[in-house]
Amino acid sequence: MMDTASRSIGKELLRASGLVRRFGGLVAVNEVSLNVTDREIVGLIGPNGAGKTSLFNILSGQLGPDSGNVSFAGQDITGASASVCARAGIGRTFQIVKPLVSLTVHENVTVGALLNYPLATAREKAAEIIGRVGMRSLLDRQAGSLTLESRKRLELARALSIEPRMLLLDEILAGLNASEINESIHLIRSFAHQDGLAVIMIEHNLHAVMSLADKVVVLDYGRKIAEGKPEVVVRDPAVVAAYLGSDD
Numbered sequence: 001m002m003d004t005a006s007r008s009i010g011k012e013l014l015r016a017s018g019l020v021r022r023f024g025g026l027v028a029v030n031e032v033s034l035n036v037t038d039r040e041i042v043g044l045i046g047p048n049g050a051g052k053t054s055l056f057n058i059l060s061g062q063l064g065p066d067s068g069n070v071s072f073a074g075q076d077i078t079g080a081s082a083s084v085c086a087r088a089g090i091g092r093t094f095q096i097v098k099p100l101v102s103l104t105v106h107e108n109v110t111v112g113a114l115l116n117y118p119l120a121t122a123r124e125k126a127a128e129i130i131g132r133v134g135m136r137s138l139l140d141r142q143a144g145s146l147t148l149e150s151r152k153r154l155e156l157a158r159a160l161s162i163e164p165r166m167l168l169l170d171e172i173l174a175g176l177n178a179s180e181i182n183e184s185i186h187l188i189r190s191f192a193h194q195d196g197l198a199v200i201m202i203e204h205n206l207h208a209v210m211s212l213a214d215k216v217v218v219l220d221y222g223r224k225i226a227e228g229k230p231e232v233v234v235r236d237p238a239v240v241a242a243y244l245g246s247d248d
């Protein structure tokens with residue numbers, strides 16, 4: 001596997017500029033700009049309430065921005081719906097894992113694959129993806145009966161099921177043990193390095209961020225306070241101060 005230094009980062013995929021989102025008097029996302037290329041892994045970090053999930057919600061169409069714009073693969077998707085963003089190639093996981101509990105693992109992933117394929121092909125594609133995330137033995141299990149770790153993998157499989165060009169991963173390592181985290185790190189790396197996807201990951205596990213990310217973006221009170229190589233960003237006095245002033 002190629003290391004980060006020798007890997008050439010690809011073409012620009014996401015260009016978000018000057019994004020603002022207010023909730024009443026609170027500015028949850030404040031003039032945030034972010035560019036991501038294909039094959040790039042971006043770590044999005046910051047204390048609780050910094051605006052990370054709100055930014056994801058804007059990028060994946062769950063939330064419209066009050067101002068600013070988002071272009072993805074050359075298409076203006078500012079304020080577009082979640083289904084338009086999915087069709088454009090933005091797949092995401094949610095922090096609160098919500099599979100369709102009465103459906104099987106296979107059915108849950110097939111639902112996403114139906115975005116691009118008729119049923120028979122969607123079922124085949126879904127089975128492939130389930131194998132990729134290591135859940136082949138759980139194909140016919142009801143989603144409601146899965147452990148937290150398996151639910152998280154299913155969430156990842158659902159995000160992959162739309163065949164995204166960019167994956168937004170919201171704290172997919174939380175609650176996993178050390179070996180599960182290592183497996184997930186390998187998997188995330190393979191999405192970018194083998195499949196050429198762009199990945200933005202919100203992650204509190206700094207070890208994982210440091211080992212995976214090409215670039216780290218730090219939010220604090222809605223603003224981007226730092227951006228750059230992981231080893232430089234974690235030493236940035238503004239970043240250290242933001243974390244010292246928080247519970248994280």
Ligand SMILES: Nc1ncnc2c1ncn2[C@@H]1O[C@H](COP(=O)(O)OP(=O)(O)OP(=O)(O)O)[C@@H](O)[C@H]1O
Pocket residue numbers: 023026028046047048049050051052053054055
């Ligand atoms: N729908 C909403 N209505 C009102 N306030 C909201 C809403 N969504 C988020 N907020 C507020 O916006 C701010 C940013 O929240 P957000 O969830 O984006 O932060 P975060 O960085 O993802 O936090 P965490 O790490 O705790 O998940 C917080 O103060 C939050 O309370």
